[in-house]
Amino acid sequence: MSQNRRILTIVAAASAALLLVGCSAGAGGGSTSSSGEMESDGEFTLYSGRSEALVQPLIDMFEEQSGISVNVRYGDTAELGALLLEEGERSPAQAFLSQDAGALGALAEAELFATLPSEITERVPAGFTSTDDSWVGVTGxxxxxxxxxxxxxxxxxxxxxxxxxxxxxxxxxxxxxxxxxxxxxxxxxxxxxxxxxxxxxxxxxxxxxxxxxxxxxxxxxxxxxxxxxxxxxxxxxxxxxxxxxxxxxxxxxxxxxxxxxxxxxVNVTGAGVLKSGAADADALEFIDFLVSRDAQQYFVDETFEYPVIAEVASPEGIPALSSLKNEDxxxxxxxxxxxxxxxxxxxxxx
The missing domain is CATH 3.40.190.10 (Periplasmic binding protein-like II)
Structure with a gap:
């Protein structure tokens, strides 16, 4: 499946999920349109707990491939996580990229993430991502x-x-x-x-x-x-x-x-769409990109972290990621x- 077709499939699935949420939860979180469908304005705001030197080249790659502009606020993961908890659903951010799972878990517990479509989350094996599809693992x-x-x-x-x-x-x-x-x-x-x-x-x-x-x-x-x-x-x-x-x-x-x-x-870096960006197709496309072959290969080549999708091989000389999984x-x-x-x-x- 081509990249564009896969994105359309994911957006359609997410739109359907949002419609269901809207019917069952009324005013529940997320900047949905009046029809409850995903919207794109060609840009979104990202809070990144990973450094600019590390991820800006990857964001540049995404912008070039997608035509979407990413407005990034860089900072320490813990500090940005605390800021998001303070801002709540009023946050100007539509997506969050974290350097560890702890901050993601805290935001998920506070119910600040929108549920990601299974077309994204199922690419990452259990044990290296969230159990409730609130966020997706990006690297190990x-x-x-x-x-x-x-x-x-x-x-x-x-x-x-x-x-x-x-x-x-x-x-x-x-x-x-x-x-x-x-x-x-x-x-x-x-x-x-x-x-x-x-x-x-x-x-x-x-x-x-x-x-x-x-x-x-x-x-x-x-x-x-x-x-x-x-x-x-x-x-x-x-x-x-x-x-x-x-x-x-x-x-x-x-x-x-x-x-x-x-x-x-094995701790993971990870990312999710915030409820403030629940209807933002651009933010969702970025999350999808992070678990694409291109982005995963970037992390292997540039940071030597474990990829979390099967299509990309781990750096040479290290144990298989599956052998390090802790079931407990x-x-x-x-x-x-x-x-x-x-x-x-x-x-x-x-």
Whole structure:
């Protein structure tokens, strides 16, 4: 099916869904036309929690292909998520692109997303997208242990993050407790293992004198320079640095925790149409574009993240995305960020 025909099919399906919503919910959210059909004025407003340097080339590609203008407000995902919660259905934004599932879950719980048509959401396998079609996963980001290969052998890297809280790793582990991806990992730990277990693990890590950094990139650099033995990061940082300096210069190497371990979660970036843009065909076309072959290949080539559609292959040398799926985790449950931050503050990590 051609791109244009697929868009028309999606818009028609979304229009039908909106008509049903209008009949059943009366004044429920969304700027529908008087007929309840999707409308296009050739532009829409996007709130992007992903950086301009990363996604603007992709937005330029979309604008060129579609003829639609995208008015983008860039910012931190958490800050934009909070702004959308404050603005509610009065938001000037029609769509939101997030760097993690937690913010998407919070907006879905507040019922600020319009339901996406199945023609979009069914392209992404369960476990890497919403369970209620409120938003769709766009890319996957696996949590990994990065280690100094001149100090440690692969067999010395634990299969579970549980072992990193033992005295053996005292002073040897780097973390970024203020970083969104680390906080999402801790949130997943709470969801999967329970509050008491998460509290115990964070307390043990804090007592182990961890080396603290601001972000994943700083941790990778420190490990690659031999400053620290190991750290917790997202997988794609390694591949990005290796593409810049060459694999042969990578003293740092990666180890993927065993599937199902709290340390092996795959968080996703994702996007949705806000109720303020529920009838906006342009915003919906952008969401459709994000899970198209062109956009997914862009993320593989430029950011080394996992694609979430079957037609695009993952970057070489990493485990298959399906092998990392955690059946016990609903990514929408990563929304309880405030409780995670309180837990990290309790143990002096933030």
């Amino acid at each position: 980001r696996a949590r990994v242990i990065v280690y100094d290969s001149e100090v440690l052998t692969p067999s010395q890297i634990p299969a579970s993050v549980e072992a990193l809280a033992t005295p053996e790793w005292s002073g040897r582990l780097a973390i970024a407790p203020t970083n969104a991806s680390f906080q999402s990992f801790i949130t997943a730990y709470r969801v999967l293992e329970g509050e008491a277990a998460a509290d115990e693990w964070v307390a043990a890590i804090a007592a182990n004198d961890p080396q603290l950094f601001e972000n994943n990139g700083a941790i990778l650099t420190a490990v690659n320079d031999g400053v620290v033995d190991a750290g917790l990061i997202n997988h794609y940082y390694w591949y990005r640095l290796a593409s810049e300096i060459g694999d042969a210069q990578m003293r740092a190497q990666l180890s993927f925790p065993q599937a199902g371990d709290p340390g092996s979660i 985790l609903d990514l929408a449950d990563l929304q309880s960020l405030e409780l995670t931050q309180a837990l990290l503050a309790k143990h002096g990590l933030i």
